[in-house]
Amino acid sequence: MFDLKDLYQEVIVDHNRSPRNFGKMESPDRTLEGFNPLCGDRLTLYLKMEGEQIDDISFDGSGCAISVASASMMTDAMKGKTAKEAEEIFNNFHELVTTDGSNVDSDKLGKLAALAGVREYPTRVKCATLCWHTLHSALEGEQTAISTE
Amino acid sequence: MNSTAALTTPAFNVDALRQDFPILSRAVRGKPLVYLDNAATSQKPTQVIETISRYYSEYNSNIHRGVHSLSEEATSAYEAAREKCQSFINASSDKEIIFVKGTTEAINLVANTYGRANIKAGDEIIVSWMEHHSNIVPWQMLCEQNGAVLKVIPINDAGELIMDEYRKLLSSKTKLVAVGHISNALGSINPIKEIIDLAHQHDAVVVIDGAQATPHTSIDVQSLDCDFYAFSSHKLFGPTGVGVLYGKQALLEAMPPYQGGGDMIKMVTFEKTMYNELPHKFEAGTPNIAGVIGLGAAIDYVSEIGLDAIATYEHELLEYATEAALTIDGLRLIGTARNKASILSFVMDKVHPHDLGTILDHNGIAIRTGHHCAMPVMDRFEIPATARASFAFYNTKHEIDVLIEGIENAKKVFC
Numbered sequence: 155m156f157d158l159k160d161l162y163q164e165v166i167v168d169h170n171r172s173p174r175n176f177g178k179m180e181s182p183d184r185t186l187e188g189f190n191p192l193c194g195d196r197l198t199l200y201l202k203m204e205g206e207q208i209d210d211i212s213f214d215g216s217g218c219a220i221s222v223a224s225a226s227m228m229t230d231a232m233k234g235k236t237a238k239e240a241e242e243i244f245n246n247f248h249e250l251v252t253t254d255g256s257n258v259d260s261d262k263l264g265k266l267a268a269l270a271g272v273r274e275y276p277t278r279v280k281c282a283t284l285c286w287h288t289l290h291s292a293l294e295g296e297q298t299a300i301s302t303e
Numbered sequence: 304m305n306s307t308a309a310l311t312t313p314a315f316n317v318d319a320l321r322q323d324f325p326i327l328s329r330a331v332r333g334k335p336l337v338y339l340d341n342a343a344t345s346q347k348p349t350q351v352i353e354t355i356s357r358y359y360s361e362y363n364s365n366i367h368r369g370v371h372s373l374s375e376e377a378t379s380a381y382e383a384a385r386e387k388c389q390s391f392i393n394a395s396s397d398k399e400i401i402f403v404k405g406t407t408e409a410i411n412l413v414a415n416t417y418g419r420a421n422i423k424a425g426d427e428i429i430v431s432w433m434e435h436h437s438n439i440v441p442w443q444m445l446c447e448q449n450g451a452v453l454k455v456i457p458i459n460d461a462g463e464l465i466m467d468e469y470r471k472l473l474s475s476k477t478k479l480v481a482v483g484h485i486s487n488a489l490g491s492i493n494p495i496k497e498i499i500d501l502a503h504q505h506d507a508v509v510v511i512d513g514a515q516a517t518p519h520t521s522i523d524v525q526s527l528d529c530d531f532y533a534f535s536s537h538k539l540f541g542p543t544g545v546g547v548l549y550g551k552q553a554l555l556e557a558m559p560p561y562q563g564g565g566d567m568i569k570m571v572t573f574e575k576t577m578y579n580e581l582p583h584k585f586e587a588g589t590p591n592i593a594g595v596i597g598l599g600a601a602i603d604y605v606s607e608i609g610l611d612a613i614a615t616y617e618h619e620l621l622e623y624a625t626e627a628a629l630t631i632d633g634l635r636l637i638g639t640a641r642n643k644a645s646i647l648s649f650v651m652d653k654v655h656p657h658d659l660g661t662i663l664d665h666n667g668i669a670i671r672t673g674h675h676c677a678m679p680v681m682d683r684f685e686i687p688a689t690a691r692a693s694f695a696f697y698n699t700k701h702e703i704d705v706l707i708e709g710i711e712n713a714k715k716v717f718c
């Protein structure tokens with residue numbers, strides 16, 4: 155049977171309690187807001203780009219443990235990645251939380267794999283992917299806030 | 304059962320009533336279901352399920368049109384349900400009972416017919432800060448179309464309407480007041496009699512959203528003197544997809560029809576169509592026949608238990624739950640009105656409502672988390688969401704104990 159601890163793993167609880175890369179960035183190159191109207195989760199991503207590469211990334215906002223931990227872990231994983239690499243990791247992450255995970259390249263995911271438990275709770279997938287959708291749109295140059303609905 | 308419990312609720316045998324609800328004996332994630340999402344929708348007793356099933360297996364046919372026996376049987380069951388609704392809210396005539404899809408459609412019907420015909424640019428419509436979106440958006444849409452202005456009655460920190468502010472909003476410009484009887488997000492029971500009387504002093508028409516009230520309290524539209532009253536079957540232990548709009552006959556007679564089609568006409572030629580009489584004028588097309596008949600069975604069911612007995616028992620549940628909730632460190636109740644129905648909305652210091660909802664679900668407990676279709680209430684309390692446990696007469700103190708234990712467990716995950 156699926157155990158609740160598989161969803162709220164220590165690492166997730168920890169990232170929720172003390173989120174990494176949390177806070178507004180001074181003069182970011184890109185800023186984008188993501189909103190999940192169903193939950194009221196709301197986060198803002200800040201990006202500094204070096205050409206195609208993510209030089210620095212941070213976020214702020216409020217949300218459930220899954221969305222905060224996911225954003226914290228994502229920002230950790232994205233530093234130094236190119237937009238193309240980020241996109242690839244996002245695709246893997248999306249597979250991870252929406253399928254049985256058989257096609258996931260877990261080497262690419264690293265710590266992010268801790269969020270796999272979300273797949274048992276379809277209504278919570280949006281919490282885990284809000285930051286990713288926001289990043290995706292920010293990398294595409296989107297200016298207006300995005301919404302999961 | 305211990306004797307003190309028996310003394311406080313004579314004749315209220317929850318265990319026996321629970322037997323009427325087949326779903327209450329199922330398990331969720333390996334635990335007995337504890338269903339505390341009754342404000343979203345209620346569960347259905349066997350009496351309702353079997354009534355619907357009997358319609359489909361024994362006399363399914365269209366109503367009002369056939370001369371054959373099945374159609375006569377269906378028509379008389381459908382119209383009998385209308386009479387049940389009439390006496391349930393004490394309307395003066397069954398012509399005042401219009402079957403619709405639910406509360407949402409009932410309010411939209413009034414906005415689109417009465418509203419469009421009678422409310423003009425510069426007129427004012429008053430709603431309250433604690434309305435469900437379905438009692439805000441139709442009025443906003445009407446204001447957008449005709450240039451009327453929406454005014455909002457503010458609420459205090461307890462989640463009660465500030466009646467002095469309401470009095471100040473009323474003027475000769477006020478044409479309509481639309482207020483919920485009981486708030487689904489806060490549980491507050493609003494003083495609708497007073498609201499109606501004050502509105503009538505300014506010749507404004509009053510629409511009451513009764514979606515949350517009919518399962519918990521008896522309604523008398525004549526003594527309230529309300530002009531319109533809306534409710535949904537599915538919150539009242541009946542099927543989804545059906546509800547009632549009550550309207551005073553004189554108002555309904557004068558209103559233009561809502562949708563055009565079959566059943567709502569007396570005679571159609573290409574030059575002119577004569578509309579049917581009430582209530583058929585507002586019931587175009589084949590209605591939700593099974594749903595209406597099922598609603599009739601639900602009304603029989605709750606009437607037999609008695610809404611006064613239900614209200615007394617639920618009040619006891621609410622007091623028990625409130626007291627228990629307040630012992631939880633870091634829990635803050637949202638909605639502490641003096642006059643409250645059995646709805647417990649709250650937030651926790653370190654646990655987001657959505658995480659709480661997931662963790663409770665893991666214990667078989669169904670609560671609702673989110674904005675409860677009342678975003679202005681969330682803004683008012685400066686929170687993104689609440690967790691909400693809402694009780695029906697088939698809930699027990701034991702289930703509340705399970706809820707409290709679940710909340711304590713959730714805290715352990717995060718603290």
Ligand SMILES: Cc1ncc(COP(=O)(O)O)c(C=O)c1O
Pocket residue numbers: 342343404405406407408435437438483485486487512514515535537676
């Ligand atoms: C206070 C209130 N009004 C209106 C509605 C809308 O009812 P329905 O969805 O049945 O049309 C609800 C249901 O959530 C409600 O709680």
